[in-house]
Amino acid sequence: MQTVLFDVVEDYIGLLTLNRPQAANAFSVELLKDLNDCLNQIEKHDHIRVLIIKGSGEKAFCAGADLKEREKMSDDKVVETVKRIKETIHRIESLPIPVIASINGAAFGGGLELALACDIRIASTQALLGLTETSLGIIPGAGGTQRLARLIGPGKAKYLIFTARRLTAEEAYKYGIIERIADRNKLVETVLAEASIIAENGPIGVQQAKEAIQSGLNTDLKSGLEIEEQCYKKTIPTQDRIEGIKAFKEKRKPHYKGK
Known part of the structure; x- marks a missing residue:
């Protein structure tokens, strides 16, 4: 099964889907490879004006690293994989076109780091977000400490990272982490509508x-x-x-x- 899907919808809008619903769309080595392959296509695409990134299924946008896969890795392999995630997320942030994160469910750890690299974040009412790495004895290693602090300020970022707190969509909106909340059944419709407005400019x-x-x-x-x-x-x-x-x-x- 292809772990990342890419399609062009409504002429100018690209839709990239993380497609590991059985594993909460977590970053496996295979998904990272497929994601970079899709980014190669997107970077060469002349007609895309907006990119939407979403997770497949109803439970997760992206739960971050695949911990089951990571458990079997050596220390060096873990460091190498985290660096690969960071580089991939940076590629997304560096795209010249606007990128919208459509957060349908859980966005923890690397999943939230991915969303933070997007230009706009729209979440469903059911979404849960957090940089939860300190609860696992580590820290955000794919840009989370830097992007979250720049987005909401160092004090609030330290509080959320030190406590590994999980936020509801409403709480994330109040913190300024997401720009809009949509009803779960209208998330896709809402995100496409916002992308269409941007694409018309x-x-x-x-x-x-x-x-x-x-x-x-x-x-x-x-x-x-x-x-x-x-x-x-x-x-x-x-x-x-x-x-x-x-x-x-x-x-x-x-x-x-x-x-």
């Missing part, structure tokens, strides 16, 4: 906005404003910008081509 503009935000967060305000200026300049000579102005004048919906 100018793709070059959206990508440059992502670049400005991502790169700007890693520097001081003055440098961030310079990055924003450079990203803005990249939108000026595009056909999309002319189309946007023309559509506004003609009071119609713009038809962007990503050029």
